[in-house]
Amino acid sequence: MAMLIGIDIGGTNLRLGVIESGVGKNAKPKLLEEIRFHADFSGLCKTHPPQQAWQKILATLNDAITSVRTKYPQVLAVGIGFPGFIDPHTQTIAQSPNLPGLRNVDLSQDLNALLGLPVITENDALAAAYGEFIALADKRQHLIYLGLGTGVGGGLILNQQPFQGQNGVAMEVGHIITQANGRICGCGNHGCMEQYASASGVAISYQLATHELCTAAEIARRAQTGDAHAIAAYDLAGRSLAQALAHIIKVIDVTDILIGGGMSAGWPLMQTAFSEQLNADLIPVLRGKVHVHVTQMGDQAGMVGAAMLAMQKL
Numbered sequence: 001m002a003m004l005i006g007i008d009i010g011g012t013n014l015r016l017g018v019i020e021s022g023v024g025k026n027a028k029p030k031l032l033e034e035i036r037f038h039a040d041f042s043g044l045c046k047t048h049p050p051q052q053a054w055q056k057i058l059a060t061l062n063d064a065i066t067s068v069r070t071k072y073p074q075v076l077a078v079g080i081g082f083p084g085f086i087d088p089h090t091q092t093i094a095q096s097p098n099l100p101g102l103r104n105v106d107l108s109q110d111l112n113a114l115l116g117l118p119v120i121t122e123n124d125a126l127a128a129a130y131g132e133f134i135a136l137a138d139k140r141q142h143l144i145y146l147g148l149g150t151g152v153g154g155g156l157i158l159n160q161q162p163f164q165g166q167n168g169v170a171m172e173v174g175h176i177i178t179q180a181n182g183r184i185c186g187c188g189n190h191g192c193m194e195q196y197a198s199a200s201g202v203a204i205s206y207q208l209a210t211h212e213l214c215t216a217a218e219i220a221r222r223a224q225t226g227d228a229h230a231i232a233a234y235d236l237a238g239r240s241l242a243q244a245l246a247h248i249i250k251v252i253d254v255t256d257i258l259i260g261g262g263m264s265a266g267w268p269l270m271q272t273a274f275s276e277q278l279n280a281d282l283i284p285v286l287r288g289k290v291h292v293h294v295t296q297m298g299d300q301a302g303m304v305g306a307a308m309l310a311m312q313k314l
């Protein structure tokens with residue numbers, strides 16, 4: 001049994017999970033405590049030159065981890081789910097769309113130098129996919145994870161291992177184009193799935209129809225009371241997600257699907273449109289063979305997965 005820290009780096013906060021690994025091959029990790037810190041890394045990168053922003057990011061992470069280690073001195077390693085492309089050869093952060101200016105920074109090595117602990121860094125959605133995989137009672141050989149949050153992230157578990165791809169860009173599912181000439185996306189293209197199926201996508205759909213800006217959670221509440229525009233926004237989210245998923249399944253033929261992330265609570269509002277669209281888009285031989293489950297771990301999967309990946313490297 002080992003004690004680890006798993007970190008999820010979000011838009012404006014940093015979440016540190018203290019995790020007990022469990023014992024043996026089928027060990028179930030246990031989240032002992034989750035500690036939140038305010039950290040606007042995205043804002044830092046917009047207002048500071050990259051080198052300065054990086055030093056501030058490192059200092060914030062070092063302070064947060066050090067404060068948690070004071071309470072849990074047994075911690076053996078740190079795993080970080082990072083919103084960016086992780087080079088599978090060097091494990092450095094090649095680029096992060098949310099943290100503009102950062103290129104080829106080595107978070108694992110730089111933090112290791114400050115902490116004196118092993119640190120591993122993995123793409124946040126892939127870390128979440130691994131966290132979900134580890135927690136499954138019935139281990140699948142392969143698994144697709146779709147994380148619905150501010151954007152839509154994806155992670156692929158292939159032969160029970162996280163699949164990074166050749167450039168750390170595997171499963172950037174949110175940027176599969178589902179609407180020709182659709183909404184402009186942060187990646188530079190138009191009509192990407194996450195412009196419709198993410199929390200911000202649902203908010204945009206609703207705002208376009210009503211001229212009112214609401215959170216996805218508020219729109220979900222309104223949908224439940226029969227607001228037609230709110231229902232339509234979640235319907236479009238479900239359809240867009242299904243369109244992208246049908247493409248992925250046709251390419252890799254993995255049919256065990258887990259839906260997670262902070263917005264997965266809105267899943268019941270998307271489910272009907274999602275199932276209709278998926279069934280329509282799949283090739284006949286695959287119909288009825290796709291198993292979609294909403295995960296139980298919510299937004300804790302990233303911390304658990306990152307910690308367990310760190311454990312693997314120990």
Ligand SMILES: [Zn+2]
Pocket residue numbers: 174175185186187188189192
């Ligand atoms: Zn895009």
